[in-house]
Amino acid sequence: MSGSLMKRLAESRKTGDVARLAEAIPYAKWMQIAPENTTGELLTRMRYHDSLIGNTFLPAIHGGTLGAMLEMAAIFHLLWETETETVPKIVNITVDYLRSARPRDVVAAAKVTKQGRRMVNVFAEAWQDDRAKPVATASAHFLVKSSDEAEPSL
Amino acid sequence: MTKAPLTTPEERVALFQKLFSDTIPHNKALGLKVLAVAKGLASMQLDWRPELVGNPETGVVAGGPLTAMLDGCCGMAVATMLKNPMPFATLDLRIDYARPAMPGQPVIAEAECYRITRSVAFARAFAHQGDPKDPVAAAAGTFMLGTKGKATRAQSIGRETAR
Numbered sequence: 001m002s003g004s005l006m007k008r009l010a011e012s013r014k015t016g017d018v019a020r021l022a023e024a025i026p027y028a029k030w031m032q033i034a035p036e037n038t039t040g041e042l043l044t045r046m047r048y049h050d051s052l053i054g055n056t057f058l059p060a061i062h063g064g065t066l067g068a069m070l071e072m073a074a075i076f077h078l079l080w081e082t083e084t085e086t087v088p089k090i091v092n093i094t095v096d097y098l099r100s101a102r103p104r105d106v107v108a109a110a111k112v113t114k115q116g117r118r119m120v121n122v123f124a125e126a127w128q129d130d131r132a133k134p135v136a137t138a139s140a141h142f143l144v145k146s147s148d149e150a151e152p153s154l
Numbered sequence: 155m156t157k158a159p160l161t162t163p164e165e166r167v168a169l170f171q172k173l174f175s176d177t178i179p180h181n182k183a184l185g186l187k188v189l190a191v192a193k194g195l196a197s198m199q200l201d202w203r204p205e206l207v208g209n210p211e212t213g214v215v216a217g218g219p220l221t222a223m224l225d226g227c228c229g230m231a232v233a234t235m236l237k238n239p240m241p242f243a244t245l246d247l248r249i250d251y252a253r254p255a256m257p258g259q260p261v262i263a264e265a266e267c268y269r270i271t272r273s274v275a276f277a278r279a280f281a282h283q284g285d286p287k288d289p290v291a292a293a294a295g296t297f298m299l300g301t302k303g304k305a306t307r308a309q310s311i312g313r314e315t316a317r
Contacts, residue, residue, distance in 0.1 A: 004210055027216035030205035051183035054226075057306050062180035063244040064222025071217050087209070090217050094248040100302075 005087055009079055018042065018080055025072075033069050035076040042080050044073035046106045053103065061101035063136075066126055070095060070108055070138035074122040077110035078142060088120065088142035101135040104128050113139070120144050166191055166314060173308045174198075174230055181226055184219055188230075189262065193315045196230035197264045198223060202257060213257030220281055220291050221249055223263050228277035228295035230308070231267040235275065239310035241303045242275065245296040255290045259283050265293075273299055 008024040022034035032047035046052070046069040054062025071093055078088045110124040120142045127134045171188040175181040175198075184206075189197040200206075200215075200223045208216025225247055232242060255261050264286065265279035279293040280286060 024210060025216070026205055026207040026210060027218055031218065051179050053179040054181075055303075055306060056177070056179070057241075058303050062178070062222060062225075063247065064225040065180055065218070067221040067225065067247060067249070068216070068218025071221070090251050092248065092250040093217070093221070094246060095221075095244075096246045097244045100243065 005079075006085070012080075018076070021076060021079065027068075028072055031065065031068065031072075033072045035073075035080065037080075041109065042077055044069060044076050044108045044110070046108075048103055048105050050103075055100070058100055059103055061103065061106065063095070063097055066097070066101060066106065066136040067093065067095040067138065069106060070110075070124040070126055070136060071140060073108035073124045073126070074110045074138070074140050074142070077122065077124070078112070078120060078144065082112065082115065082120070082144070084144045086145045088144045091119070091141040091143055093138055093140035095136055095138045097136050099133065099135045101126075102128060106135065107131075118143060118145070163190070169314065170230070170311060173311060174226070178226070178308060180222060184222060186223060186226060191230065191234060191311070191315060193234050194231060194267045195265070196227050196234065197262065198227050198230070200261045200263070202255075202259060202261075207257075212254070214254040215257070215261065217249070217251060220251075220255070220261060220263075221247070223261070224249060224265070224279045224281060224291065224293035225295065227263040227265040228267070228279050228293060229297065230311070231265040231277050231279075232270070232275040232297045232299075233309050233311045234315040235267050235270045236299075236309070236312035239305035239312065240299055241301045241305045241309060242297050242299045243301045245274070245298045247293060247295045250292045252289045252291055255281075256283055261290055265295075270299075275299060 022028040108126040281291040
């Protein structure tokens with residue numbers, strides 16, 4: 001997708017400030033979803049705000065927002081931890097909802113399950129207070145162009 | 155039922171708009187508009203807004219708002235099938251992103267709950283921008299019925315559609 005995002009990525013790598021990646025994406029800013037690497041592991045946090053609620057009785061965070069933040073977590077992971085030279089293009093995502101998410105921050109981690117030349121499979125997991133009790137998990141496919149493919153060799 | 159049944163489709167849409175979008179904070183934040191409701195069927199619209207953009211250079215909407223709309227639309231189709239209101243929750247949701255949504259144009263979701271059992275409901279949905287044959291995304295959702303808590307008013311709309 002975006003040259004500005006890849007430029008932002010290069011800047012973030014220099015300064016080590018991964019959180020700035022989210023500033024280039026209006027939807028991530030609006031949702032208050034941003035990556036962080038304070039623990040040495042790249043995590044993505046969705047800060048709680050009232051407009052995330054999907055069920056006012058429980059109350060619980062809207063399932064769609066959990067899918068959205070897992071997708072963003074996968075994208076941030078691919079940008080930060082892999083050699084991709086373009087912004088990964090999502091092909092599909094399957095989200096499993098394991099527990100209702102309470103009105104608190106949600107944190108997610110992602111890992112590459114399989115890296116191909118064109119296609120990557122990513123697994124992501126989201127939790128609130130206890131990492132051992134995930135609220136949702138997702139597996140997603142992304143089209144990527146890795147650096148060895150940047151210039152087509154004949 | 156002591157209440158008079160809703161007679162016109164417009165009245166029903168207005169009621170579902172209130173229950174499903176205006177009173178659910180995230181649906182309201184997205185500005186979801188209910189277009190149509192019938193037993194087993196639901197349709198809603200997401201208008202393009204700068205805050206929803208995932209790619210600042212092209213203006214294409216992020217996947218997240220579509221995921222949230224398709225989840226909500228499948229859930230609404232499920233709710234229309236419940237003769238007796240009960241709480242339910244999304245068990246899993248798969249989204250296939252068929253093509254990027256054209257910036258500046260609304261996206262329409264159309265969902266169908268095609269099977270409901272005592273414990274589980276199955277729904278499918280497509281998102282498109284005017285031509286259902288040219289979808290932006292496709293969704294398959296499974297819903298667990300009779301989960302904890304009380305049925306929300308949105309989960310009780312089957313009273314208005316299941317007759």
